[in-house]
Amino acid sequence: MNRSEKSLHGLGAEFPTAASLLHAAKKVQALGFRRWDVYSPFPVHGMDHAMGFKRSRVSLFSLIGGFIGLGTAFALIYYTSALNYPLITQGKPYFALEPSLPIFFELTILLTAFGTVLGLLLLTLLPRFHHPVFNWDRFQRVTDDGFFIVLEATDPQFSNETSRKVLQEIGGTHISEIFQDPEINPHPARPTTEVVS
Amino acid sequence: MRADNSSAQAAFAHASNYLERRPLVANRRPLAWITEHVCRIVEQPAPRWWWILTIFFGAMASLTPVMLTYLVSTGVGVWGLNVPVCWAWDITNFVFWIGIGHAGTLISAILFLTRQNWRTSINRSAEAMTIFAVICAGIFPAFHVGRVWMAWFLAPVPNANAIWQNFRSPLLWDVFAVSTYFTVSLIFWYLGLIPDLASLRDRAKTRFRQMAYGLLAMGWRGSNRHWTHYEKAYLILAGISTPLVLSVHSVVSFDFATSIVPGWHTTIFPPYFVAGAIFGGFAMVLTLLIPFREIYGLHDLVTDKHIDNMCKIILLTGSLVGYAYAMEFFIAWYSGNPFEIYAFTNRAFGPYWWAYWAMITCNVAAPQLFWFKYCRQNPWVVLAIVMFPNTGMWYERFVIIVTSIHRDFLPSSWGYFSPTWVDITLFIGTIGLFVFLFLLFVRFLPMINMFEVKNITPEADPHTPDSHSEHNSAISYPTSTKVHA
Numbered sequence: 001m002n003r004s005e006k007s008l009h010g011l012g013a014e015f016p017t018a019a020s021l022l023h024a025a026k027k028v029q030a031l032g033f034r035r036w037d038v039y040s041p042f043p044v045h046g047m048d049h050a051m052g053f054k055r056s057r058v059s060l061f062s063l064i065g066g067f068i069g070l071g072t073a074f075a076l077i078y079y080t081s082a083l084n085y086p087l088i089t090q091g092k093p094y095f096a097l098e099p100s101l102p103i104f105f106e107l108t109i110l111l112t113a114f115g116t117v118l119g120l121l122l123l124t125l126l127p128r129f130h131h132p133v134f135n136w137d138r139f140q141r142v143t144d145d146g147f148f149i150v151l152e153a154t155d156p157q158f159s160n161e162t163s164r165k166v167l168q169e170i171g172g173t174h175i176s177e178i179f180q181d182p183e184i185n186p187h188p189a190r191p192t193t194e195v196v197s
Numbered sequence: 198m199r200a201d202n203s204s205a206q207a208a209f210a211h212a213s214n215y216l217e218r219r220p221l222v223a224n225r226r227p228l229a230w231i232t233e234h235v236c237r238i239v240e241q242p243a244p245r246w247w248w249i250l251t252i253f254f255g256a257m258a259s260l261t262p263v264m265l266t267y268l269v270s271t272g273v274g275v276w277g278l279n280v281p282v283c284w285a286w287d288i289t290n291f292v293f294w295i296g297i298g299h300a301g302t303l304i305s306a307i308l309f310l311t312r313q314n315w316r317t318s319i320n321r322s323a324e325a326m327t328i329f330a331v332i333c334a335g336i337f338p339a340f341h342v343g344r345v346w347m348a349w350f351l352a353p354v355p356n357a358n359a360i361w362q363n364f365r366s367p368l369l370w371d372v373f374a375v376s377t378y379f380t381v382s383l384i385f386w387y388l389g390l391i392p393d394l395a396s397l398r399d400r401a402k403t404r405f406r407q408m409a410y411g412l413l414a415m416g417w418r419g420s421n422r423h424w425t426h427y428e429k430a431y432l433i434l435a436g437i438s439t440p441l442v443l444s445v446h447s448v449v450s451f452d453f454a455t456s457i458v459p460g461w462h463t464t465i466f467p468p469y470f471v472a473g474a475i476f477g478g479f480a481m482v483l484t485l486l487i488p489f490r491e492i493y494g495l496h497d498l499v500t501d502k503h504i505d506n507m508c509k510i511i512l513l514t515g516s517l518v519g520y521a522y523a524m525e526f527f528i529a530w531y532s533g534n535p536f537e538i539y540a541f542t543n544r545a546f547g548p549y550w551w552a553y554w555a556m557i558t559c560n561v562a563a564p565q566l567f568w569f570k571y572c573r574q575n576p577w578v579v580l581a582i583v584m585f586p587n588t589g590m591w592y593e594r595f596v597i598i599v600t601s602i603h604r605d606f607l608p609s610s611w612g613y614f615s616p617t618w619v620d621i622t623l624f625i626g627t628i629g630l631f632v633f634l635f636l637l638f639v640r641f642l643p644m645i646n647m648f649e650v651k652n653i654t655p656e657a658d659p660h661t662p663d664s665h666s667e668h669n670s671a672i673s674y675p676t677s678t679k680v681h682a
Contacts, residue, residue, distance in 0.1 A: 019659040025421075041228060042392075042652040043424035044659060051421060056429035062437075076353055080361035089363050102370040102448055106377040109441050113381045113434060117388070120430040124423040127415035134418065142419040143396035145228035145651075 007180040009132035010036075010152035011163050012139070013172025018044045021147040024170040025050045028149060031166060035155035039133065039148040058119040065115015066108050073100070073107035136178045150178065221315050221653050223497040228651050231498070235393075235645045236400055238493050243640060246492075251636045257629025264623040265340060273343045275619045281605045282614035284598050287341045290624050292449055292470075292594040294334035294631075295375065299442055299471070300478025301327030302382060305389070306438035309431075315506055317649035318498040321393075322489075322635075323482045324386040325642070329634040330481075331379045333627040338371070367451040374448035381441055385434045388427075391417050392648040446470040453597065460540035460601030463528065469521035476514035476560070477590030479507050480583040485635060487580045489644065498645055501574055508573040511586060515564030518593075522561065536606065544600045548613055552596050559589025 015021040018040065025038050029052050038047060081087075082094040092099070121127070133139050133150055142148060149172060151163045160177070167175050222231070268275055278285040301323035308316040339348050351372045353362050362369050394414035401407035417423070447467035454466040483504065490499045529541040545553050563585035566572045572582060604611045638644065651657055 017659075018657050022659040038421040039419045040421065040424070041232075041396075041419060042648040042657060043428050044421070044657070046659060047421050048425045053422075053425050056426045058426050058429040059433060062430075062433045077364045080353060081364050085359060085361055087360065087363075089365060092365055096365075099365040102367075102444070102451070103364060103373050105440075105444060106370075106373040106448075109437050109444075110377040110380060112437050113384050116430045116433045116437075117384055120388075120426050123426045124420075126417065126423070129411060129416040131416065131418055139418075140399040143392065143399045143417075144232040 008153045008160070009135075009178045009180050010150045010155075010158070011160070011167060012133065012136050012148055012150045012174075012176055012178050013167040013170075014138060014141075014174040015147040015149065015172060018042075018147060020171055021149070022046055022050055024149055024172065027170045028151070028166070031157070033151060033155055033157055035152040035158075037150050037152070039139070039142045039146075039150065041143055041145060041147075044147075056123070058116060058123060061119025061122070062112050062116040065118070066112040068115070069108040069111025070104055072111065073104045076107075077103060132178055132180045135180075135182045136176060138174055138176070219500070219502045220655070221318070221500065221502070222650060223500045225655070226497050228654065228656065231645075231647055231650055231654075232396055232400075234493075234495065234498070235643050235647050236397055238639065239397060239641060239643060240400065240402075247636065247640060251633065251640075254629045254633040254636060258626060258633040259629075260622050260626030261336065261630050262626075264619055264626055265336070268340060268619060268623070269345055273340075275617060277615055277617040277620050279612070279614075281610050281612050282599055282603050284341075284602065285614050286595075286616050286620040286624060287337045288452075289591065289594040289598050290627065291334050291337035291341075292598075293477070293591045294330045294337075294627065295378075295449060296446060296470070296474035296477045296590060296594075297481045298327035298330040298334070298378070298382070298478065299446060299474035300482050301325070301330075302378075302385075302438050302442035303475050303478065304482070305385060306435040306442060309435040310439060314653045315503050317653055318495075318500075318645050319482065319486060319503055319507075320649070321386075321389065321642075321646040322486060322638075322644050323478075324382065324389070325638045325644075326478075326481060326485060326635065327382050328379070328386060329631050329638075330478075331375065331382065332634070333631050335375065335379070336627060338375075367448065367455050370448045371452060374445045378441060378445045381434070381438055385438055388431060388434065389646060389649075390642065391415060391427075392419065393643040393646065395419070396647055397643065443471055446474045453601075458601050459534070459536040460544065460597070463525060465521055465524055465528070469518065469525075472514045472517040472521065473560075473590060473593060476511060476518055476564075477586055479511050479514070480586035480590070483507055483511075483579060483583045484587060487576045489639060491576070495645065498650060501576075504576060504579055505573045508567045508579060508582075511583065512564050512567040515560055515586065519557075519561035522557065539604075540601055543604060544596060547600065547604070549596065549600045549603070552592050553600070556589050556592040556596050559585040560593060563589070 013024075015024055021038060021040060022044055025047060028036055029050060038044075038051065040047070077100050078095050086094045088094075133148075138146065139148060140146075149167065149170075151158060151167065157163070164175055226234075276285070276287065278287070301320075304316045304323040305320045305327075308320075339345060342348050342351075350356060351362065351369065391414055394410050395417035398407055398410040398414050401410060447470065450466035450470035453461035454463060456462060486499055487504070490496060526541050526545075529537040532538075543549075563582055566582050572578050599614050603614055
């Protein structure tokens with residue numbers, strides 16, 4: 001195994017439309033690939049199902065965040081108003097549910113938001129400023145109008161020849177090897193004039 | 198024969214114009230067109246008008262710190278407020294600005310949950326507007342406390358007095374509501390920006406831009422393993438922002454409604470304030486969007502349909518606000534309470550009658566023009582009409598606050614509030630700050646949410662028949678010849 005094969009991240013293929021990407025992804029999933037990914041400028045409807053994803057777990061983080069927020073608000077109000085320094089204001093009870101509700105609500109919302117963002121970052125492993133797919137020069141179009149499938153070399157089914165054939169059969173174009181090492185890839189050259197292909 | 202055929206087709210096309218929904222991206226623009234047209238606003242050199250406006254509004258914005266320095270160094274007495282009118286322009290401006298923010302969250306959250314796809318091309322700029330408006334709003338209560346260096350007493354941290362905050366006070370609820378609103382709006386806005394920042398990163402021509410947008414984009418690569426979590430997170434944030442936005446102006450209205458001041462002590466305040474906030478906020482969205490749409494030629498993204506929809510929301514919420522005004526009078530009469538009745542009679546016919554009728558003209562009468570299609574279709578007419586709600590909503594807060602307290606229960610404690618030059622200059626300063634921040638936003642960040650707009654184009658939907666292979670051949674795009682029209 002030479003150096004370039006060792007640092008091979010995978011094989012990438014480009015697709016012309018969101019629809020063709022979805023069809024291709026269904027076939028890749030049906031072939032039983034495990035370590036592969038689909039890249040698109042926007043979330044393609046139905047792709048999660050096509051790739052066999054279960055429900056995203058972000059909501060669990062949100063729920064935990066929300067409970068922490070509610071608990072914090074309760075502890076804060078109860079401790080400060082009824083335990084640490086009880087002070088009669090306007091003849092009202094030290095602690096009552098009704099006037100506490102706005103702050104319960106606001107802190108629940110605030111920590112739900114924090115939990116959601118934390119969950120998103122943990123589940124997506126972002127921020128991650130470098131990734132082998134960025135070494136592929138065509139890949140820059142993913143944030144414009146490019147649709148891509150990358151079969152990763154770590155997949156047990158992966159082999160350079162058969163996987164290339166798979167990508168051809170499902171309609172992929174511009175099939176290229178993507179390397180971990182940016183030196184091996186041709187230097188990314190951004191087409192400046194041609195945007196619509 | 199051929200002529201007959203084409204005329205029949207033309208007739209069919211004409212008829213279907215009225216039957217089919219108008220597309221949200223006009224002229225069937227392809228995806229790359231959207232990227233190009235939004236990104237180039239940020240990428241091309243700053244036009245001369247941008248420099249002129251930014252310097253002008255930047256100078257205007259600098260009035261804010263200047264006036265605040267003068268206020269703090271001299272004392273809060275340089276404002277015109279005094280007993281009995283202890284809340285005046287400062288709280289008016291606070292409620293005015295915080296209300297403007299509400300349209301942004303409404304567009305980004307509530308219209309998202311209700312699957313109103315037209316929101317996609319206006320949500321980014323409306324959310325930016327929300328954040329800048331809340332920044333302007335926050336200045337006023339912070340300095341209204343008088344000794345601003347003590348403002349940290351609002352935060353529940355131990356202090357030398359050993360006394361904690363009064364959690365039963367709506368003013369403290371306000372602190373929590375507004376700071377939560379700002380934080381969550383910022384998070385929501387930034388989350389929506391990430392894929393578009395990645396677009397700017399990938400198009401960057403200089404190392405600096407690539408680094409700056411790259412850091413902000415957090416290495417986004419459009420992976421579907423990310424999109425699945427991203428969409429869920431976005432949905433949850435929309436879900437929690439919806440009650441949040443309704444709560445913020447409700448809590449702001451509690452500042453008044455939980456008091457026993459005639460004219461403030463009403464249960465109608467929370468919904469009435471929220472409707473007013475949406476009304477004023479949409480007026481401000483249109484005020485900002487229409488000029489930029491013209492300048493940058495974004496007519497295919499922010500279509501006449503978008504403006505038409507927003508005008509209808511203004512008409513609806515303006516009428517709701519008008520209903521609330523009428524209901525306040527009815528309840529005042531129906532309560533049989535002479536102080537309530539006096540407060541409202543005094544509002545309309547007392548010394549501040551001019552403010553009351555300015556409010557009615559701007560908020561209730563002017564938006565009724567949007568019943569006419571002509572008024573909703575012509576952007577310049579729309580721009581002229583929305584200036585009325587922009588003004589009227591400021592008057593509404595002024596009327597509610599000042600007219601309710603300028604005549605206390607005893608005639609010996611009656612007064613008449615007049616603003617000082619510091620009041621006026623500070624408010625002008627925050628207007629400058631608001632526009633200045635918006636100009637910076639338009640210059641440095643994509644003002645239209647590209648990935649969401651792409652997502653509502655027909656070609657993004659993998660299930661429509663015309664999104665398949667015949668796509669590129671059967672339908673001729675106006676720009677299929679690689680020209681950025």
